[in-house]
Amino acid sequence: MSLFVTQSQSITQSVVRNFIEITKFRLSVSVVFSSVAGYLLGADSIDFYILFLLCVGGYCMVGASNVYNQIIERDLDALMDRTKNRPLPAGQMSVQSAFILAAILTVVGIVVLYSINPITAMFGAISIFMYVSLYTPLKTRTPLSVFVGAFPGAIPFMLGWVAATGKFGIEPGTLFMIQFFWQFPHFWAIGWFLFEDYKKGGFFMLPNGKRDKGTAIQVILYTVWTVLVSLIPVLGITGKLFLTPISGILIGLLGIGLIYYAIRLYKEKTSKAAKQLMLASVSYITLLQIIYVADKFLR
Structure with a gap:
């Protein structure tokens, strides 16, 4: 009896571990966080049931995208140190099981987002x-x-606003642009310090295909654009999405920090500098979303 219980627990743990791995749990949660921030910015009053649906639907959509991605890239994932232990290349999950999971997540995600409003479901489907x-x-x-991946990657922050209002306008458009530009320094930093590993899988992630001065200059340019777009709501030209000068100063200081790490990458051109920029970019977008939400509820 105890052996049966032990085996059941082991199988359950394996299934949970595979689910967490193949849906990229941490990434999916960070995406859901962006959606929740967008919802809080757009909502006149918080409906926790809608917020719950957004979290469930959002996780399902991102999770489905990640599963489909890993099905398509399973042979390439096996070539790279970073990804060779994922469930599919490691043989811990079959392609059929992964596809069934992806299909279930897609259907559940679209249905749940549709129950919020049709336009939210539409953007979720476009993202996948x-x-x-x-x-x-x-x-x-x-x-x-x-560049192409920056479009679906920029949808979550905007999606929350659309879920709250049922409309697309300048406010969610601004949120979209912030996360759109942010992804370039973020992903190029990752592409830089994982350059050799990506090369094994045949992935082209850097704009010049090289860890050189030209790539580093583009990183700086897109970092500056990210910061500038983040400050537009201070000007009062983005409808209901408004940022007070104090919050604008905080965002500006965060931006200076981000630009510092981008310039540091240009000067040093090392994997260490790229990793620091990646961590700085994650901190930037997370703190930006917190400041945006806090600004709305504290003013």
Whole structure:
């Protein structure tokens, strides 16, 4: 009896571990965090049931995208140190099981987001389509894949606002642009310090295809644009999305920090500098979203 219980626990732990791995739990949670921030910014009053649906639907959509991605790239994942222990290349999950999971997550995600409002479901579906059908196959063909991938990657922050209001306008458009530009320094930093590993899988992630001065200059440019777009709400030209001068100063200081790490990458051109920029970019977008939400509720 105890052996049966032990085996059951082991199987359960394995299933949970595979689910966490193949849906990229930490990444999916960070995406859901962006959606929640967008919802809090757009909502006149917080409906916790809608917020719950957004979290469930959002996780399902991101999780589905990640599963489809890993099905398509399973042979390439086996070549890279970073990804060779994922459930599919490691043989811990079959392609059929992964596809069934992805299909279930897609259907549940779209249905749940549709129950919030149809436009939220539409953007969720567009996100999956662009990530799986455009971004994933382009990763092995052209550095422009990062540009294409920035579109589905920028949807979550905006999606929360659309879920709260049922409308798309200048406010969610601004949120979209912030996360759109932010992804370039973020992913190029990752592409820089994982350059050799990506090379094994045949992925082209850097704009010039090289860890050189030209790539570093583009990183700086997109970092500056990210900061400038983040400050637009201070000007009072983005409808209901408004930021007080104090919060603008805080965002500006965060931006200076981000630009510092981008310039440091340009000067040093090392994997260490790229990793520091990646961590700085994650801190930047997380703290930005917290400041935006706090600004709305504290003013």
